[in-house]
Amino acid sequence: MMLSNSILRTIQDRRSIYKFKSKEIEHEKIDAIIEAARWAPSWINTQPWHIILIKNRETKNQLSKVVGTLVGIKAAHYTRVAIEEAPIVFIITVDTKKDPYHCIEDGVAATQNMALASHSLGLASYWIGVFDISGETGSIEEQIKKLLNIPGEHRVISILPVGIADMKSVKKDRKETSEFIYHEKFGKK
Ligand SMILES: Cc1cc2nc3c(=O)[nH]c(=O)nc-3n(C[C@H](O)[C@H](O)[C@H](O)COP(=O)(O)O)c2cc1C
Numbered sequence: 001m002m003l004s005n006s007i008l009r010t011i012q013d014r015r016s017i018y019k020f021k022s023k024e025i026e027h028e029k030i031d032a033i034i035e036a037a038r039w040a041p042s043w044i045n046t047q048p049w050h051i052i053l054i055k056n057r058e059t060k061n062q063l064s065k066v067v068g069t070l071v072g073i074k075a076a077h078y079t080r081v082a083i084e085e086a087p088i089v090f091i092i093t094v095d096t097k098k099d100p101y102h103c104i105e106d107g108v109a110a111t112q113n114m115a116l117a118s119h120s121l122g123l124a125s126y127w128i129g130v131f132d133i134s135g136e137t138g139s140i141e142e143q144i145k146k147l148l149n150i151p152g153e154h155r156v157i158s159i160l161p162v163g164i165a166d167m168k169s170v171k172k173d174r175k176e177t178s179e180f181i182y183h184e185k186f187g188k189k
Contacts, residue, residue, distance in 0.1 A: 010120045015170065017124035018082035020163030025087050029121050033162065036117030037092070040109040043102035049110045049157075052091040052148055059148075060084055066143045067128060067159065079159075082126035086161030090114060091144070093154040104131065107157030114160055124165035130156050 030053070037051060054060060064083040068076050083089055092111050094103035111127060118125045132139040141156045150156060182188050 006120075010116050014116055014119040015124075015172070016126050017165045017167060017169060018078040018085075018126045018161075019165070019167040020082070020085040020087065020124065020161065021166045022085070022087065023164050025123065025163060029123065030088065032121060033090075033114050033117045033123075036113040037110040040106065040113045042106035042109065043099045046099040046103075046106065048094040048096075048098035048103045048106050050093045050095065050154065051110075052093070052150075054089040054091065055087065060086075060089055062147055063089065063144065063159070066140055066147060067130070069140060079126070079128045082128070082161040083159065085166070086126070086163040088162050090160040090162065091148060091150075092157045092160065093150055094157055095154055097153045103155065104157065107131075107155070111158045111160060114162075118160075118162045122164075123162055124169070125160050125162045128159040128161070130159055 034051060037049060038047075040049075042048060054063065060083055064080045067083060068080045092107050092114070094107040096103050099106055115125045115127055130141050130144055132141040136142075144150070144156050144159075145152075145154070178189070
């Protein structure tokens with residue numbers, strides 16, 4: 001039988017939710033979500049993350065407009081709804097000077113902690129990836145940096161709208177573990 005506990009259940013039950021009720025989130029919950037980011041692991045404990053909290057309607061609308069140009073019409077629609085409807089939108093950035101080697105993973109660990117903490121508190125979130133691996137000028141990441149005054153040496157890892165779910169979660173399939181687990185050497189089943 002598969003072992004289970006509250007952390008494992010939180011990991012398994014968390015789903016991406018893009019429709020939110022307009023109800024505000026209690027300060028204590030926001031603080032707890034930020035605290036979860038604070039305790040994420042990072043390269044030699046550099047903690048290169050910075051988090052912007054967005055509640056202002058106008059800023060959300062501007063952000064939604066930029067993100068709306070993301071690849072994939074359906075996904076772009078969901079991301080826009082999530083940013084516009086969520087009472088709070090977190091932007092997670094990392095300082096590349098603080099951790100030039102692993103800042104991306106550090107920011108991802110912080111984001112995942114926040115998504116799991118949100119779910120554990122009865123809230124929902126919708127991870128939107130804006131980190132642009134190509135580093136092209138005019139990218140969505142670059143437009144977001146401009147919009148939110150994010151300094152040049154920072155990278156934007158994710159946008160995380162959080163709020164009370166206003167839709168049923170859709171259980172997504174996952175690969176069977178046998179499809180990605182090898183023993184001793186890659187490819188050895
Ligand atoms: C790095 C990352 C980037 C993502 N970016 C987007 C995105 O741009 N648009 C979107 O609709 N969903 C995005 N998602 C959410 C995924 O689509 C979602 O996590 C995946 O379909 C699995 O569903 P679940 O989160 O409900 O388990 C992203 C998730 C991750 C981890």
